[in-house]
Amino acid sequence: MSSEEQQQKKNNEEGEEEALKPLEIENGLRLVPRVKLNLTVYPSTPLTLSHPIDEWKMKRALIDFLHSSHSLTLPEDDDLHLTRLKDLKKRKRDDPVAAGTLRIWDLSSFRTENHRFRLTEKLNGIELNLEGVKFRLAATVPVSDDFQGMKKDWEEHSAFRSRREPDTVVLRGVPSRWFAEPRVSSKPSMLVTHTIFSTFGKIRNLNVAEDDDFGKDANEDSGDLVSGLYCKIVVQFERYRDFHDAMKVLCGRSLQKQGSQLKADYEVSWDKDGFFRNSRNQIQEKNNMVSTRAADHYRSEAPRRQAYNSRHSPDTVRPRRFKE
Template identity: 50%
Template structure:
């Protein structure tokens, strides 16, 4: 059984090219007024009050740095109704080591926990934390705010798996042709918001390389098709303004696996993690989803060559060309 298939929610996953998937919990926070006050939002005071609540009992979240909580007030507060959000934020809980089995006093070995038990333990803790945070009121010098909490859809593997099961079950029931009533399952993941330079060839280009990207995602299983495109919309979405974003900073990747099990393991590993690179302090919160549009069925794309095929061709002295989907006119030659 592969390391991806037995991966626990609290364990990191090393990837090729110096990349790794670091476990973390990400929560989206929304604040509305809980009284009749019209005073503006003090972001610093709101953050300090919430951090104090998170670090003290009954939550006592361990090792929660200030940088893992970001808050910002929403624009045009004077135009918003009382039941509309006035501020939003993101909370990251990156230190999940307290959920891992610990050795008992006097014992040398830690308590053995199966991957299924570790997964259930993590989801129970996550649900408990969300329940404790949802609906709390924060009092800032007499001004009250009520907070709501949401798990990002791309971080909730169980909800996402249920969505594709319901999608294909509905598609099966709606089919009137008995011959076509064959149960289908997804096989393609879509990853957005990853830095192009992390998927590029070192010292050759800053654009994502098909070969490098194929090598990275092959850690999850056998790949049938792969496509890469620039994702400038993601940069504008994260920036939250209408400023011009430098093209090509982020990329969007479609990966079609040869079988459902590899697809399922990839989705499970990518949900609830951040992408990190050796030598960089950046922690990238990408967005992962499954392809319900049939990207590779609706377009003619040639399957990417596997590393094995590349080695075989190199042995015969032939040079191969790989074309990145980011720029179809840009071709690079890889020397044997």
Template identity: 60%
Template sequence: MSNRPLNSLRPTETLELESGLSLVPRVKLLLTVYRADKSVNPFDEWKFKRSLIDYIKSSFFITVPEEDLQIRKFKDLNKRKREEPVARGRLFVHDLGFLSKVIGETEDDVERADKKFLEWRRGFVEKLDGIELNLEGTKFKLNVAVPVSDDFEGMKKEWEEIIAFGARGYQRSAKMQPDTIVLKGMPSRWFAEIRVSSKPSMLVTHTIVSALGKIRNLHVAEDNSIGDDADEEDIVSGLHCKIVVRFEKHKDFYDALKILCGRSLQKQGSRLRADYDVTWDKDGFFLDARHQIEERKRMPARGMEERDGGHRQHSRVSQFSSEEGRKRFKE
């Protein structure tokens, strides 16, 4: 596991975690396909993929493997109006080695590297958005967008505006900063105790997530909800989990969220990647009395502590002890 400070990582660098996991950088884009002419010819997913892959290679000199471009047409095409989309998908660019020339190779200038990376991604999206592809005489238009969970600057602007205007229970004070991250779409088995259960473990999760900062509260449970850019057939009961982590300091929260945006979780020795959704907690998950009760029941007895956390008007939230958790996990 890497001991480097999170704020020293460049946008194209990998962060090593415990349990053979790592956060690998990538570019993820959401695609929406529309008809660009009056043709009623059927939409061919494979032909569209090949056409888009060829376009990206010839225009940007980027090679995208077929498995990194997912296109699915809507099932109710015969009921859709002409102006409605015919398909949607996701595009991943995992090999970012070519960006070393774009963002520079000076390791100590992280801020400049971040800026250059965002400029390149913005330009890449702008050039792809709105292109028309001709599939044997039938034209289709492509709309491209960066997922909300990859837009760190957008999330930062959102919480700054909420704090400034005192919305969602936040007081108008610079001291009231968000400290909780919500992760969805994580593989349950990667956070489970080997040979014990396939369900996510609080102990294992704490060991892995603690690499991102000092944890105040932690919640992990199976999650079968569907993300904004996921399809129902992608969701299988029990395979994914939801992780909610509250950090001791806003700085740890800030650095962790920035690292989690624009990366996928990968298991050592496997080509499988988890393209999770990440956001910040706007609703006070750990301040909700119902969740506090659930957390008390869920926390292992040896890993429990009680904490006021500066919110005496609420019931105390069960806290997982970092030191106790690590001892038990190593036994």
């Protein structure tokens, strides 16, 4: 291996180690690294269920497996979330019976970023035995946590479609109140958000809006989804390098506020649809439409004004007589 390759390998290892450390940003926020996996539970063989599966027993079976096979201990019950399929009548024999997420905060055994993929491979396909019925577990890394996968995607997009490097990060599912001005409003603030994301580089454009659709599918039966709870942030950087580094830092982390135990999961992606370019076009189209309507209105009013003026033109109006 050449000296350049050795240096590159060293830089990559250092970068992966940095990715496993918390990062302090502005406004009392920090980005906490974690491993997150999406879980889906299938019957090992096509199965018709006569009654719902026991979520608690399935969670215990999976927790025991993680502890015995990987020496992983989950300190909080919320770190493993499983939800069973509720409507058994609509379920086909080979459909999943449950789905959920696994979060691991203790990364002492994850020396590099690739360890999450190794854990995924080990969990993917394991069997869980519940009361004599065997189930198969499918584990995947969320798209939002796969930095290399997204980078490959945007590089291919730039090469074959837009021919320009991406520069815009899209963040969904962050708590609105953490981006608001204290004692002013609970709604996200452009000023506060700009200050926070300036940590990653110089910003060209920024958009912040409430995101009531986030989490609606997962919580449609809970009835406790509050309007304005989450916000969507679209931030365009001046330089590609700042965009790249921001994406790398945001992948595989959760957001935490100083003084709060809550760790907020968010979804990070890159803008492939030209959000700000399309926004400008929509504004321009709207302005053009207003101008066109105004011109049409003026033209339609012109004959009436002309007729009105002709009746009162200087040639037809009698001059006023003033007493001398």
